[in-house]
Amino acid sequence: MRIAYVSVDPGIPVFGTKGASVHVQEVVRDLLARGHEVEVFATRIGSDVPVDLADLAVHHVRVAKTDDAAARERAQAEASASIAAKVTAWEPDLVYERYSLFSTVLADVVAATAAVGVLEVNAPLVEEQARHRDLVDADAAWAALARQVAAASATVCVSDLVRDWVRAHTTAGRVHTVPNGVSTTRIRPAAEAAGDPVVTFVGTLKPWHGVDVLVDALARARAPWRLRVIGDGPQCEALTEQARALGVEVDFRGAVAPAEIPDHLAGSAIGVAPYPATAAETDQYFSPLKIYEYLAAGLPVVASRVGQV
Structure with missing residues (x-):
């Protein structure tokens, strides 16, 4: 055809x-x-x-x-x-x-x-x-x-x-x-890295993705864990400054080609999607690709209870 x-x-x-x-x-x-x-x-x-x-x-x-x-x-x-x-x-x-x-x-x-x-x-x-x-x-x-x-x-x-x-x-x-999906041949489970658990976010760095909440959570943590952020966007500079001001180290990976996502997910313990709450439920209409990528990588997912997430 x-x-x-x-x-x-x-x-x-x-x-x-x-x-x-x-x-x-x-x-x-x-x-x-x-x-x-x-x-x-x-x-x-x-x-x-x-x-x-x-x-x-x-x-x-x-x-x-x-x-x-x-x-x-x-x-x-x-x-x-x-x-x-x-x-x-x-x-x-x-x-x-x-x-x-x-x-x-x-x-x-x-x-x-x-x-x-x-x-x-x-x-x-x-x-x-x-x-x-x-x-x-x-x-x-x-x-x-x-x-x-x-x-x-x-x-x-x-x-x-x-x-x-x-x-x-x-x-x-x-x-x-028909919700979104990802290729399970492109992304496969990988072993978790030794040491403190790695919490990973994948996505464009925009306000409605809630990455600032992750940086704040890292600063408030009572047990050690590492934060990895895969992606770039208009909030990158503000997030970098937030991490510096809070005295925490964040592994900002920048924009990554789709073919390289599996390598950057490797070693993660958890995948996160911390969408902030909105005034109207209809604003949460999306089907986040990141969640399906985390699942394909065999990761447990922690996400906001919004929309169909």
Whole structure:
């Protein structure tokens, strides 16, 4: 089967180190392993290309950069139209699209060809964009979502909360919950390191991941343990300063290529996901890839009791 994997989100590089990029790669790997012909159509490529995907055909359509929110939204819609034309010309049997704002690639290709479509929804992006960034043309964003869901043979959502959000804002489509997962051949259990137990966090260093709580807990600990942080992000400098001010040593590993995650997890005793509480339960809609990576590594997991975690 010829499968076009589509991602119009300029914030997600195909070959990156954050969880969304890892998920893109794992889906593509699984499709290739099943014998399908896969080509990727995306607005951001990235440079951390794993060896096993070095020969993957990737079609790059850039989104014009601008500080004007309205112009940025139009640029995303234009990139969607360009990708739809390229995918249509390739004549796939199936379009698998990671949902992004203002994209109607799946709907456009299904309307123009005999292809079927699968839409993957990872977050309530319209409301997320309106709350945390800038959303100018909300009507166009909602209309794009409705078109995509109506055209898809199946819409798969990472959690029940995301599924319910899609159902609440669309009137047609077959919408299901399929949580995230990881490759158990890429990540395998490893022996725990000798000495004080190693507590490990994997992820982007942003406020809603709660890594500051781990640093504080290390400073308050009555029994010795070590903290390992795998990842980078906007909170890295603040977390480093927090550790210095509290007089504790944290093993900050920085951003790590997906292929190197198993080596960095090795020796850990516990995997952690300390998500802070939020005012609304609907904010905890995610299906954290890190938890599945910890489980694949054979680690016990300590996580906040939020959402579906």
